[in-house]
Amino acid sequence: MTINVYDMLKERDFIAQVTHEDEVREYLSKKGSTFYIGFDPTADSLHAGHLVQIMVMRHLQQAGLRPIALMGEGTGHIGDPSDRTDMRSIMSSDTIRHNADCFVEQMSRLLDFSEDGVILENNANWLLSLNYVDFIRNVGPHFTVNRMLAADCYRQRMDRGLSFLEFNYMVMQAYDFLVLFRKRGCRLQVGGDDQWSNIIAGAELIRRKEREAAWGLTFRLLTTSNGQKMGKTASGALWLDEKKCSVYDFYQYWRNVDDADVGTCMRMLTHLSLEEIRSYEQLKGADINVAKERLALEVTSLVHGRAKAEQAAEAARMAFSGSGNSAAIPICIVSEEDRGNTYMDVLTKHGLTSSKSDARRLIQQGGFYVEERQVQDLFETLSDDVFDKGELLIRLGKKRHIKLISKDSQVTTLD
RNA sequence: GGGGGAGUUCCCGAGUUGGCCAAAGGGGGCAGACUGUAAAUCUGUUGUCGACGACUUCAGUGGUUCGAAUCCGCUCUCCCCCA
Numbered sequence: 001m002t003i004n005v006y007d008m009l010k011e012r013d014f015i016a017q018v019t020h021e022d023e024v025r026e027y028l029s030k031k032g033s034t035f036y037i038g039f040d041p042t043a044d045s046l047h048a049g050h051l052v053q054i055m056v057m058r059h060l061q062q063a064g065l066r067p068i069a070l071m072g073e074g075t076g077h078i079g080d081p082s083d084r085t086d087m088r089s090i091m092s093s094d095t096i097r098h099n100a101d102c103f104v105e106q107m108s109r110l111l112d113f114s115e116d117g118v119i120l121e122n123n124a125n126w127l128l129s130l131n132y133v134d135f136i137r138n139v140g141p142h143f144t145v146n147r148m149l150a151a152d153c154y155r156q157r158m159d160r161g162l163s164f165l166e167f168n169y170m171v172m173q174a175y176d177f178l179v180l181f182r183k184r185g186c187r188l189q190v191g192g193d194d195q196w197s198n199i200i201a202g203a204e205l206i207r208r209k210e211r212e213a214a215w216g217l218t219f220r221l222l223t224t225s226n227g228q229k230m231g232k233t234a235s236g237a238l239w240l241d242e243k244k245c246s247v248y249d250f251y252q253y254w255r256n257v258d259d260a261d262v263g264t265c266m267r268m269l270t271h272l273s274l275e276e277i278r279s280y281e282q283l284k285g286a287d288i289n290v291a292k293e294r295l296a297l298e299v300t301s302l303v304h305g306r307a308k309a310e311q312a313a314e315a316a317r318m319a320f321s322g323s324g325n326s327a328a329i330p331i332c333i334v335s336e337e338d339r340g341n342t343y344m345d346v347l348t349k350h351g352l353t354s355s356k357s358d359a360r361r362l363i364q365q366g367g368f369y370v371e372e373r374q375v376q377d378l379f380e381t382l383s384d385d386v387f388d389k390g391e392l393l394i395r396l397g398k399k400r401h402i403k404l405i406s407k408d409s410q411v412t413t414l415d
Numbered sequence: 416g417g418g419g420g421a422g423u424u425c426c427c428g429a430g431u432u433g434g435c436c437a438a439a440g441g442g443g444g445c446a447g448a449c450u451g452u453a454a455a456u457c458u459g460u461u462g463u464c465g466a467c468g469a470c471u472u473c474a475g476u477g478g479u480u481c482g483a484a485u486c487c488g489c490u491c492u493c494c495c496c497c498a
Binding site: 161226252255256257258259260262285286287288289292316319320321355356357358360361362364365366367368396397398399 | 451461463464466494
């Protein structure tokens with residue numbers, strides 16, 4: 001017999017909170033049951049944090065359940081205050097729509113949409129046209145402000161200030177759940193643990209208005225063993241869009257997770273079997289690197305496909321141990337006019353360093369290498385003869401490997 | 416609407432008897448050592464530039480002054496108490 005998906009999720013460390021464990025386990029064992037998960041289109045790409053939700057959808061989908069992916073184009077106009085200390089900036093309708101489109105596009109590559117495998121909904125369809133008075137008369141009586149204020153997600157904001165706009169978010173999301181129950185018979189909402197308050201609000205609304213059972217289930221947020229949010233890079237989120245985060249950088253992120261986090265990441269972000277993961281967890285010391293390579297390969301494959309993931313792995317081996325193929329190493333195209341300029345200037349011009357002072361510091365501190373030769377002279381210039389077949393490998397610090405590509409008298413596309 | 420308080424460099428947060436402030440300290444970032452492309456630890460660094468000096472910063476703006484983050488006026492924003 002196959003194991004109950006609920007127990008499987010539990011074994012893989014996903015589950016944070018559940019409203020009614022027995023009922024939810026039972027519900028999830030029935031093929032065709034629907035569950036929903038919301039995505040607020042706050043950016044034009046999904047990021048690592050969404051990966052957990054995606055994985056859950058994949059697991060449940062494989063178990064024969066029907067995921068409803070709800071695009072929060074309507075709620076996006078409000079901005080979820082959960083798990084935030086500051087107010088979200090207000091986005092234009094066009095931006096929100098664009099973001100939602102990007103989400104759908106990415107999801108279509110991460111989930112099986114064939115044969116209505118995933119139901120796509122968009123709460124703009126029912127939220128945007130709501131009549132204010134009708135709405136608050138309809139759902140308002142079922143909420144007390146007292147209880148809402150006691151909710152975790154709002155309490156955190158009591159000191160910093162919470163706008164009335166944001167205060168409405170919970171009610172909107174609760175209403176979404178009610179709509180999806182009526183429209184799709186959906187009795188279960190799942191989401192990240194920061195969504196707990198919003199989720200139970202919806203489940204209660206269904207009970208009050210429809211006198212029907214509805215449940216909620218949340219998953220652990222992706223955090224490091226010492227409580228830091230994972231999926232953050234120096235420049236922000238770890239995006240799934242290749243244009244916003246190269247496959248190589250994405251691979252490197254997972255290749256470099258803390259020792260203590262490898263097992264959890266494998267359980268939550270890959271489809272490796274628990275036995276296999278356990279054997280990886282037996283590894284000690286430097287051997288753990290093998291596990292990290294596997295983790296990075298698996299997660300990257302999921303998001304970008306096997307071929308690109310393997311290219312990235314190759315490139316990483318090339319960069320760090322000399323053997324391999326550098327094809328996937330991030331490139332930077334330099335033009336004719338860069339010749340003869342100091343490395344300081346070239347690095348800065350192409351955005352590899354934030355300013356010439358920054359570049360100067362890097363070189364002075366001995367962190368700049370050209371083909372593994374440490375550059376000592378602050379004013380050393382980029383010359384023609386250092387290129388090998390139009391390519392030149394440089395290194396900033398210990399880990400940032402960049403390939404300069406010589407593009408003679410061509411218009412360069414900077415990035 | 417009335418009363419009070421605050422806006423400092425990526426973040427938090429010193430500094431307000433005017434010069435010794437590019438501005439303490441912590442966090443974060445970056446570089447180096449150590450290492451396993453880990454963690455922890457240690458060291459350095461962290462406005463810009465034609466760089467042992469110069470230039471531009473302390474919400475905005477206009478003043479006072481030889482000289483202001485520090486004093487005065489106005490504006491904007493935020494918080495708190497009362498309504």
